[in-house]
Amino acid sequence: MFDSTASNLTSQQSWVHLIQDHDAIRLLEITILPPYLNTCRWFAGKARQQSYFRIQFVHDIPFISGPETDEKAFLVILKVGYLDGETESYLLPLSFVELGQPDTPEILPKGIITGAVFNQKRGLVVDAIYDERFRGALYFNLVNQQVLLQKTGQLTFHRGRGLADDDSTGEVTSRVLPVDSSNSALVFSVPGQGEKYFLKLYRKLFQETNPEVELVSFLTEKSQFSHIPAYAGSVVWEQEGVPDVTLGMMQRMVENRHDSWNQTGDDLNDFLYAVPHRLFSIKEEVFDRVELLAKRTAQMHLALFNAEPDDSLFSPEPFTDDYREFIIQRFENLLERRYNLLIDNYTKLDPLAQRLAWVFMEAKEMIDEFVDDFRNRPLESLRIRIHGDYHLGQVLVTGTDFIIIDFEGEPESSISERKIKHSPLKDVAGAIRSYHYAVSAKLFGSVETAGIEPDHLQRVSERWFKLIRDTFMDAYLETIGSPHPLFKNSSEVNFLLLIYLLEKAVYELGYEINYRPAWVKIPLKGIMDVIREIEKIRIADPARDSELPRLQMGLLQPKKE
Template sequence: MIASLSTPVLLDYLKKCRWFAGKARQVESCMVKHEIPVGDAWIWILEVAYEEGDKETYQLPVALVEKLPDNPAEQTLITETEKGLLVDAIYTDSFRNVLYSRVFHGDKDEALTFTTGKGLQIQDVPEHISSRVLAVDSSNSALVFGEKYFFKLYRKLFRETNPEVEMVQFITENSDFTQIPPFCGSMTWRRAGATDITLGMMQGKVEARMDNWSLTGDYLNEFLYAVPNAVFTIQENVFEQVALLGKRTAEMHAALYNPQAEVNFSPEPFTEGYRRFLQQRLSHLLNSRYTLLIDKYLSLDEPTKRLAWKFMEAKELIDEFSEDLLKQPLDSLRIRIHGDYHLGQVLSADHDFILIDFEGEPEASIQDRKIKHSPLKDVAGMIRSYHYAVSSKVFTSDETRHISPEKLLVVTDRWYRLMKETYLDAYMEALGWPHPLFKDQNEINSLLLYYLLEKAVYELGYELSYRPDWVKIPLKGIADVIREIEKMHG
């Protein structure tokens, strides 16, 4: 096989691909480091080195063909060679057939291991099945088999197993929780003397109407249209949907709580090392956000300046709160969690919800994505997402543009508090009380405040850098936490 294409040829091709994350960086070299045979195709493991920063590793399946498939995608052709057209193999029927067959049979060879998951009910599934490439603009590639199974081919590779595959496989194989696309199989690169690397995962295909961010936006329309008339209205079905999501969140965490699980998934206490990790993370976030906020302060509008000033004035209070929390005895437990939980990670299907994308926080290292946290970190992420849903709708709509920002802050806060209370009540009821994950209500309150603060401070950095008009949203979230801390100290 031709594994010696020049950097310019490979780079020209990579720049056409949505999944290549290095487009804005200065590439020093791009080369094929490994070549893994798969049927009549190969999987190339590419190493991309940059003039600055760490190298990146990508997966590129390749095949030689005489002619392009009908209606080829822009990313199909890599280059022309003396032996034929070199194409991305996912666009060939033969490569997709081999992937499916090897997952179906659970094959393995010297380099690759294919597993067959519980979600692939062999007795009901044909050994040969139709397939296509899903036209998605994503950081990975998606293949569909028989309109029943969804295969995610991971393009950017990490130097160990993918947390999403671990999470989906664990939930599917060890619980009765059915509100995720079930684990059907995986493809893993086995490296001699090194950690295995996940190359792909197959799940059950879900027919979803929309994600819950869009659904919540639809529910907010009636509320939004009433605001200019000084009417506060929320339909009962909105509360029902929020409560159902609280219940499904609790069921997900109950599925991940398994005292008999192997070490990667067994519950753990709040160790000294984890406490230090939390403290260092929050300290770093706070320092970087304070610096950014000072730089941008004069460009903020008056309501946002007042919120910013409250945040900056409360630095000592926040430091004291986090230090006290992490020094006191904590008997609640930590488990593997979703890690990037928000309304966009929830699909609406058949009047219920499907939870997706268990890869973890995008900016975190692969090791940090596997750290066990209190499930309240996921809860805080979803609560903050509801705050964003109402704020982004109300603050950016033509219907409310003539209303003062101060008034809009009050209105959004009322809606958000009702959704927060509804979601939390349903979550705790579904989880059951008492539950080993939480010692008592005091620890729940303190930990939830901590994770809400951490999430809002994290959001603040993004808004200051990219959406200055939205800075008020995380600042309001921070101000809410500060008020609750003041109550605890009062």
């Protein structure tokens, strides 16, 4: 329990002059902030050996009302160094709450950083997101499109179309969403309308505009696609001569029941309960929902395609040699690591996973040949900005429709890599793999099916998955329309979808080997499906001169006792 009477930081300066007290800054850097950050869910460096914490920049955020003394927060940019690897930068807003005052705000324990005395005033240094005054200042600056000059650059508050004109005046209340994630979430309530806006404060910073802000603002400001939380504004740190740094983004709140992953799990319950009775049952409404999500996905891609020709961030691009080499190099490195992981962990896998792993490893030459096809095959389809981390967990269920969220991109990729244009089929592959996970996890992880042979469960799950996959693809392509510049023809659609499905399943394989060995069969079966399709392409091509052996499908049969 934190002792609020303890004063771990004492300064003769007032809080507003914190930056001038070098001893206080050093105490924060060396003694106070390191242990605090290591308790925060959003701090990604906990598993690395840290060598230093340094306050690199400090920005002022004046509060809206009250006496000038001590009435401001600081946006602190912390640089964290490690014994190995690159440094990281984090955003930590700080405010000072004086104790014993009539209007002293109540601060949640997780927001208290240290007890402190500034200019003989006793109080708490806190993460300012837990201070109502700071949250109010953020909202005020956003609705008024303020520009706050700083010692280094300026803080610019951009207002978006999603922020209603009527919400520019009047008092708002706010709270911190009690969720642990890589960012912080603030919610603002407008009088008479309830909770209306959601502000995501980015904690780990990059010297570039966040891709989520680019995508959400583009879709809100320059398209008619309404199935996202509308862009309401952003907070950007601007410096002359260097890329902008995105500190936060505000969007409209969306009422929702749950995400599409949970809804799909609910839809699978009836199917699951029928399996032990050797019944196969899918309600018609399940297909209706899959078709609708496919339609919304296609509409999102059509909106991202319709950029102005001179808009370099969003205008479509061809499949260049550089792009192909980027994908190939990333995939080949990924593939090599996954082969090694399978070899090292083979004995930990269950019999079904072991058989799938054997076929995967025996098919290495066939996969290599397929990758060479991607390098050399003429492709006339186009690439655009896409969601980048698309799966059922990124789709909210709102009554009878869907809202797509979280456009930050792949968490393990750099910001520059997240902005690379891909075929929208990469998003489609993410959705398809997510459906495969949903049915596999439900059947292999439920008590109701615990006594059923894994091979039988595999066959049943595949039947469900293929029906759902085909339903999704048919509705997606019908919405895109044919012909469409995004996709040259059905042959290129099938080829590119296999590329992204294979990459996605191989990526998933590493996570399951490391964290959920019982689930390794799920990505392995996804890989197997792609390999089978690759072989069909080889067999159907009379011009192909290849002496590679056929797939060793006999390895998938269980050994007879």
